[in-house]
Structure formats: structure tokens, C-alpha cells
Amino acid sequence: MSFACLDCRKSFKREFLLSMGCPKQMSCPDCGSPAYNFGRHFKAPKKTDIKQWKKVRFLFEHGFWFQRIYDKANRYQIIEYPKTMEGAREFVEAYKEYAIK
Numbered sequence: 001m002s003f004a005c006l007d008c009r010k011s012f013k014r015e016f017l018l019s020m021g022c023p024k025q026m027s028c029p030d031c032g033s034p035a036y037n038f039g040r041h042f043k044a045p046k047k048t049d050i051k052q053w054k055k056v057r058f059l060f061e062h063g064f065w066f067q068r069i070y071d072k073a074n075r076y077q078i079i080e081y082p083k084t085m086e087g088a089r090e091f092v093e094a095y096k097e098y099a100i101k
């Protein structure tokens, strides 16, 4: 599972046994801030890519933790996460029913 610290703009991986469950967050090993569990599918932007990290934070704050979401209206196709901040704004509106609360 990938955990991401939005303050350090980095991610780190931790293995978990399925039977033990997986925490939704843990402390960042670098700064001690919360690092969030963005699952197996999260690809962290480069540390220097501030724009992309802003987008990550924006999605996260709207309940999108990079969980896989499937489009009910479209034969349960996997919905791609947006690549840009503008895309992210539309995305959180369009798919708000899938957001984690």
C-alpha cells in the first residue's frame, strides 16, 4: 500500500497482511505528519511537482483517496483520475457520489 505525506510531498510503501487490515493513515517517517493510505494504485508525483501535489491534496480533501472507482452509468468501467487541477475540479463534482466521507 502507498502512503503519502502531503507535507513532504512523498510517498512510501508498507506491506500489510490482509487479515490484519490496513490503517487509513500512519505517521510520516520524515516529519511525523499524517500520511494517508492511497492504496495500491497511487503513483506519487515528483517531489518538485507542486502543481500535481496540489491536485493530490485537492482530490484527497474531496474524498478521493485514489480508491478505484467504477462508473455505474457506464458498465462499471474504471474511472481514470484527472491529470490536471482543472480536471480535478470537474472530477470531484461529477463523481462526488463516490467520495469517501
Ligand SMILES: [Zn+2]
Pocket: 005, 006, 007, 008, 009, 028, 029, 030, 031, 032, 033
Ligand atoms: Zn512528511
